[in-house]
Amino acid sequence: MIKRKLIFTSILFTYFMLVISCNENPEEYAVIITEKGKIFLRFFPEIAPKHVESFKILAREGLYNGTSFHRVIKDFVIQGGDPNSKDGDSFNDGQGGRAGKYFGIGEKDIPDTWTIPAEFNDMKHKKGTLSMARAKENDSAGSQFFICLDSLPTLDGKYTIFGEVIDGMDIVEKIGDAYTPRKRNPYYSRPDGDNPRPNIFMDVEIGIAEELGLELSTVNK
Numbered sequence: 001m002i003k004r005k006l007i008f009t010s011i012l013f014t015y016f017m018l019v020i021s022c023n024e025n026p027e028e029y030a031v032i033i034t035e036k037g038k039i040f041l042r043f044f045p046e047i048a049p050k051h052v053e054s055f056k057i058l059a060r061e062g063l064y065n066g067t068s069f070h071r072v073i074k075d076f077v078i079q080g081g082d083p084n085s086k087d088g089d090s091f092n093d094g095q096g097g098r099a100g101k102y103f104g105i106g107e108k109d110i111p112d113t114w115t116i117p118a119e120f121n122d123m124k125h126k127k128g129t130l131s132m133a134r135a136k137e138n139d140s141a142g143s144q145f146f147i148c149l150d151s152l153p154t155l156d157g158k159y160t161i162f163g164e165v166i167d168g169m170d171i172v173e174k175i176g177d178a179y180t181p182r183k184r185n186p187y188y189s190r191p192d193g194d195n196p197r198p199n200i201f202m203d204v205e206i207g208i209a210e211e212l213g214l215e216l217s218t219v220n221k
Contacts, residue, residue, distance in 0.1 A: 026208045026209075027042075027208065027209075028043070028056070028206055028207060028208055029041060029042055029043070029166075029206075029207065029208070029209060029212055029214055030043070030055070030056075030059060030163075030204060030205065030206050030212075031204070031205050031207075031212045031213075031214070032168075032202050032203075032204050033202060033203045033204070033205070034069075034171065034175070034200055034201065034202050035200070035201070036171050036174045036175060036200065037168060037170070037171035037174070038167075038168050038171065039147070039165055039167075039168035039169075039171050039172055040165065040166050040167040040168050040212065040214050040219065041130055041163050041164065041165060041166065042163055042164055042166045043055075043056075043162060043163040044121075044123070044161065044162055044163055044164075047119065047121040047123065047161070047162075048119040048121060048160050048161065048162035049119070050103055050116050050117060050119055051116055051119055051132050051141065051160050051162035052162050052163070053100065053101070054099045054100035054101065054103075054116050054143075055100070055143075055145070055162065055163075056100070056206050057100030057101055058081075058100040058143050059204040059205065059206045060206055061100070063083055063100075063143060064080075064081055064143070064202060064203070064204035065202075065203045065204065066086050066201060066202075066203070067080055067081055067082060067083060067085045067086055067201070067202060068080060068085040068093070068195075068196075068199040068200055068201045068202065069175055069178075069196060069200045069202065070082055070085045070090070070093035070094055070192075070194075070195045070199075071093075071094060071146070071194045071195065072175060072176060072178050072180055072194055072195070072196050072200075073149075073176075073194055074149065074176050074177065074183070075149055075150050075176070076148075076149055076150065076152070077146040077147060077148055077149060077152070078146065078147050078149065078172060078175045078176055079094075079133055079144060079145070079146035079147075080144070080145065080146075080202060081097060081133075081143045081144040081145045082094055082095070082096045082097050082143065082144050083096050083097060083143065084096035084097075085199070090191075090192035090195050090199075091190070091191050091192055093191075093192065093195055094144070094191070096142075096143075097142030097143035097144045098111055098112050098113070098114045098115070098142045098143055099114040099115050099116045099141070099142055099143070100114075100143075101114070102114050103115070103116055103117055104117070105117060105139055114142070115134075115139055115140050115141055115142055116132070116139070116141040116142070116160075117139045118134075118138040118139050118141070118160055119160045119162070120138075120157050120158070120159075120160055121160070121161060123156075123161040124151070124153065124156055124161075125148050125151065125152040125153065125155040125156055125159070125161065126148060126150075126151045126152075127148055127149065127150055127151060127169070128147065128148065128164050128165040128169050128172070129147065129148040129152075129161055129164055129165075130145060130146075130147055130161070130162060130163035130164055130165065131145065131146055131147075131148070131155065131159045131160060131161045131162065132144070132145050132146075132159060132160045132162060133145060133146050133159070134159065134160075141160060147165060147172050149172065149173065149176045166214075166219040167214065167215075167218070167219045175196070175200055178196035178197075178200060179196060179197055180193065180194050180195060180196050180197065181193050181195070181197065182194055
């Protein structure tokens with residue numbers, strides 16, 4: 001009888017410790033705030049921990065605030081997160097960005113050289129996928145990210161997926177429909193051809209659902 005009570009007490013203690021642990025580390029989300037509305041994001045830290053960590057660090061630093069979606073291609077992606085998009089020169093948009101911390105790539109004492117090691121995974125690029133942009137080298141991701149407007153299997157295994165849209169996909173689609181010079185003139189050859197006119201700026205916040213005003217009971221599962 002005493003042995004059974006001890007086993008029951010042990011199980012009960014373990015359960016309460018798990019509950020306390022969950023309450024101490026509630027899941028964090030992100031919200032992208034634009035003039036067109038809000039986009040709520042869920043992260044995948046189990047498959048892309050460095051990318052999630054970097055994104056959260058940069059968001060908390062305020063790096064994303066005031067940046068714009070500088071690359072918008074209908075039925076493809078909306079891309080943003082470049083601090084260069086704050087300077088008023090649309091020709092250099094898409095050329096900037098950095099990781100949120102030193103991950104062993106770049107010069108440790110020069111933050112602008114930091115990039116994130118690739119964390120390619122088995123997730124598929126589908127409508128609403130949050131993925132990290134990069135240059136030609138696999139380990140060259142910085143702060144720029146994109147959200148898919150459709151299923152894009154050609155990107156699978158080549159870019160790191162680290163989250164997804166769980167509410168506000170209609171806002172993503174509105175941004176995808178924005179006017180760009182190249183939409184009006186397919187022969188437009190300047191580097192800002194996919195940059196919306198007027199610019200679509202963003203702020204990014206990180207927090208638990210209650211802090212961000214996210215109703216989890218209504219989000220896309």
